Amino acid sequence: MNSDHHVILRVVSKMLLPIIVMFAFYTQFHGDFGPGGGFQAGIIIAVGVILYALIAGVPAAMRAVPPAFTRSLAAIGVMVYAGVGYWAMLKGGNYLEYQALFNEPPGEYHGQHIGIMIIELGVLFGVSGAMLTIFYAFAGRVAEIRDKDW
């Protein structure tokens, strides 16, 4: 099991990984203006970690992004999203009523922008955490894939 014949894959993926994650954040924060948003960005981040797991092996990926972290991240994501709803309620509005976040009159969009940005962050955490949890659950059951198995 020498890894020398994977050297091209390893070098190329090492260059690609930061770009993939950066593109995920672009998708996340550019969602107000173009296609994309929390779901897509979360998937792309998960794909970045999965690519690392495919190249470096699942144990290495589990050390870099521990499964306990991904499980918590998924839960935290849902809590962040739901928390914005309670924030609006505390300010006297309805659940998830972004206009109430800063007690703005109609025509001011600060609350809408901030609210949607935070819920999209919640979606990002929830989706990337859940996807990685699913991936780890499957990959953790499989012994390391030997080359001759392909």
Added chain:
Amino acid sequence: MTGVLEGDIGIALVNILLLTVLFVVAIAIARLRNLFAIVMLSGIYSLVSATWYVVVDAVDVAFTEAAVGAGVSTVVLLGAMLLTSRTAKPDKKFARLGPLLVVIATGVMLIYASVDLPALGDPNSPVNQGVGLTYMQINWADTGIPNVVTSVLGSYRGFDTLGETTVVFLAGLAVALLLGFGERSLAESIRREGNLPDRNAASGAEAGKEEDAS
């Protein structure tokens, strides 16, 4: 209008090409017995359909299809394939007859129904006349967000998106509980020993050495 017409012919050719590729890939998936090839072809199917979504201006859907269909689900299917055998069992000769009839009947009904569908992008179709048009008109005054998809998803339909996020979370939780949450999982052994598990000790020990060296 001539410009639109010329554009339509080009786009129609692209549509025909992409749908032909989808058709060929689908036939290949149905006929193959090697699960690895089937998983790879289903990834290709997702990628081609993502391209087709771009052609019909559904960029958000294309984005999601490329990331989920071609990326994550291919990897998850590969993992699932490794847990089972590598080839599907061959069907019995006459067992295919019933499903074939069902598929043909459904296809005929779908083609019959598609005759009544409005043309793509028809401004007078019910989709573009009803609530869709209303969103386009009131979105800017309501939310001040230029992308209507985002404002509908996050603001008008915020409850739906909260529900979807919860569903994704529950899916992850259910898979983790069923497959890999407890003592037997690879994650648990890594956390406890700070090292690789015994199960694949022969190959794993060497892999561990390489990582320590690098």
